[in-house]
Amino acid sequence: MKDLFSVKDKVALVTGGGQGIGLMIAQGLVEAGAKTYISSRKTDVIEKEAAALSKSGTCIAVRADLSTEEGCLALAEEIGKREDRLHILVNNAGNNWGAPFEQYPDAAFDRCFALNVKGVFHLTRALVPLLNKAAGDDDPARVINIGSIDGIQAPFLETYAYSATKAAVLHMTRVLARKLAPQRITVNAIAPGPFESKMMHETLETFGDQIKSTIPLGRIGRPEDMAGATIYLASRAGAYLTGLTIRVDGGATTSQG
Numbered sequence: 001m002k003d004l005f006s007v008k009d010k011v012a013l014v015t016g017g018g019q020g021i022g023l024m025i026a027q028g029l030v031e032a033g034a035k036t037y038i039s040s041r042k043t044d045v046i047e048k049e050a051a052a053l054s055k056s057g058t059c060i061a062v063r064a065d066l067s068t069e070e071g072c073l074a075l076a077e078e079i080g081k082r083e084d085r086l087h088i089l090v091n092n093a094g095n096n097w098g099a100p101f102e103q104y105p106d107a108a109f110d111r112c113f114a115l116n117v118k119g120v121f122h123l124t125r126a127l128v129p130l131l132n133k134a135a136g137d138d139d140p141a142r143v144i145n146i147g148s149i150d151g152i153q154a155p156f157l158e159t160y161a162y163s164a165t166k167a168a169v170l171h172m173t174r175v176l177a178r179k180l181a182p183q184r185i186t187v188n189a190i191a192p193g194p195f196e197s198k199m200m201h202e203t204l205e206t207f208g209d210q211i212k213s214t215i216p217l218g219r220i221g222r223p224e225d226m227a228g229a230t231i232y233l234a235s236r237a238g239a240y241l242t243g244l245t246i247r248v249d250g251g252a253t254t255s256q257g
């Protein structure tokens, strides 16, 4: 029981780990004792955050653009050069595109699907060999995909491509869970409600009170909420869950079944 929620000495990769929700997750993992890699396109951002997080554990920055298959393969290769196994992959990097229905551009679909869906697939597949090496019957390797409540219910804003990608990633979570279970790799998703981040800053500035009023628990998410759900899924406590989506949303989707 004592170590049930431990991720100590596990090796983790958090994509998009230099800011927002990815940073909340990375901080939780580092402070809980996991050796944590963070990636994104902006080297200065991830290096600065990795240095700050390394004051309470081990955090390493690796640059990656995950909007192409080559970028995903390059990140997997780089992790493979540094580690002989990977216990936890958090597919968090994501992008959004909002525009009115009448003007919603074709390019939004390509951009959002390339990173939010194809990126998750390509990176996970490329890392299966390293995840495999960490996987055991009692403590499987973990893939955790960051979806969104916008993939469960119709979104608050006009984010047609984004919300479709987030529904796609929740379904891909189930598909990959079935595929990878024989290899003792679990695949689950977290669907966050609203959390403060660069992506959400303007929305929360403009509609914060309105959004809060739709959340039964009456507040937006905090870093600990995101870290807690991730650590649960990544520790032995979450070993028997796969193909699931945990909604970390203050009850925002309670009426959605």
Ligand SMILES: NC(=O)c1ccc[n+]([C@@H]2O[C@H](COP(=O)([O-])OP(=O)(O)OC[C@H]3O[C@@H](n4cnc5c(N)ncnc54)[C@H](OP(=O)(O)O)[C@@H]3O)[C@@H](O)[C@H]2O)c1
Pocket (backbone or CB within 6 Å): 015, 016, 017, 018, 019, 020, 021, 022, 039, 040, 041, 042, 045, 064, 065, 066, 067, 092, 093, 094, 095, 115, 146, 147, 148, 149, 191, 192, 193, 194, 195, 196, 197, 198, 199, 200
């Ligand atoms: N905040 C919320 O309320 C909320 C709610 C539901 C779901 N989510 C989900 O949570 C995840 C994180 O979002 P966030 O709110 O924290 O947004 P954010 O602050 O904009 O962070 C997005 C992260 O993804 C990285 N990224 C973007 N494009 C990339 C690319 N081509 N290759 C590699 N990395 C890339 C960014 O770093 P670089 O720009 O340096 O590459 C950044 O680290 C997303 O999947 C989002 O859909 C957020």
